[in-house]
Structures are given as structure tokens and as C-alpha cells.
Amino acid sequence: MDNIIETTNKTPIEIVLKMDNDGYVTARNLYEFLELDKSNYAKWCKVNILENEFAEEKVDFYSSGSTSKGRGNFAKDYKLKVSFAKKLAMQSKTIRGEEARCYFIACEDALKRVAAERQRWEIERAKGIVIRHVLTDTIKMKVPDSPNKRFMYPNYTKLIYKTLFNKNMEELKEQYGVKGKESIREYLTADELKEVETLEMLVSSLINCGWGYDQIKDFIQQNNVKKIAG
Secondary structure, X not given: OOOOOOOOOOOHHHHHOOOOOOOEEEHHHHHHHOOOOHHHHHHXXXXXXXXXXXXXXOOOEEEEEEEEEEOOEEXXXXXXXXXXXXXXXXXXXXXXXXXXXXXXXXXXXXXXXXHHHHHHHHHHHHHHHHHHHHHHHHHHHHOOOOOOHHHHHHHHXXXXXXXXXXXXXXXXXXXXXXXXXXXXXXXXXXXXXXXXXXXHHHHHHHHHOOOOHHHHHHHHHHHHHHHHHO
């Protein structure tokens, strides 16, 4: 399964079992995948499909209406719901059955990692909203009124992204595939969001200290260069 590369929405095991567009695979394909004794196909179908107390005919399987030949014997083929076929694969005591079990355990582990990363992303995203409000409030309260004051937040935002990613906002939006009025933050990783938040907090602190835009710009750009060099 590891050497199968295909652009598809099917999983590797679904490709191997030749799942059709309705989500079914044939019993024969599953049997061959498991590398079971060809002479026992009919018996295997009887025990694992027809007499399976956890399978329901016309839900988990149904007769395909065709027969296939194996060692001189004609045996009926069945259409299996792919979820049912996966269960049978995991129950098999062959090497391929062990591969299937390892594959699904790996899938579960990957799902856990994705869920953990998603949770971390959501935490950073929520923190970012609070920190962004802190920055806008700091600008509102600490920056003297002027015709350009309303541009201070977008200017600081552009400065932060340029400092971190060495690209302007338009270049970043194109890179991440941001559409319309979507926020680029929706496309950043948890680590990238954290970096943005760290710089926003620093900018807020420097504004509170009475620093102006040019002074802040020089400071964070110089420190970012030192960070990269280190």
C-alpha cells in the first residue's frame, strides 16, 4: 500500500481493493488482497460474509450476480460495503491482515495528531483576536490624533507580516490562496499565528512606551535579523 501514489479522494486501501464510485469492493478483490488460499474462497465467503452475525445482507453486502473461477470451482462473487471489507481485512490472520491493522492504527494516530494541532490552532486563533484588540485599543489611546492615525493598525499589520515572512500582504494572500475578504490568519499554522501574536504584543508594548512607527519599525526589523542570524 505504501508505494501507491494517486491523486484521488480514496484512501490507499480503497485503491488497492478497487473500490467503485458507490463505495463497494468485490469479495474476490478482498480475498486476493489478503493472499488467502484460492481453493477456500467459497468457504471463506460463507463463513465471513453470509454467516457473519455482524453483517446485514443488502446493507453490508449483496450478491453481485456474477461468478468467478478458482482452481476449477465457480464461486459467487459479492459486493461488499468498503467499511465491511475493511473489517474483514483487519480480522484476517494473514500478513496482509496485519498490514491492514497497522495501517488503520497509523490512521488513528494521524487523526489524533491532526486533532491536537487543530486544537492548538484554535487556541492561538482565539488568543490572536484578543491581542489584536489590545493593539487597536493601544493605538486608539496612546497614538496622538492625526489624519494618518486610522492607518496605523493596517500599517503595523503589514510591517509585522513583512518582518516575519519577508513578503507583502498581496504576495502572502496569493501564496496561501486567500480569497476575497478572508483573513490570512485562517491559513496560518499555529506556530505562525503565535509569531504574529508575539510581534503584535511587542508593538503594543512599544507604543505604550511612547515609541513612534519608524522607531518601532527599525527595532523589530533589526531584532528579526538578529533572530534569523542566530
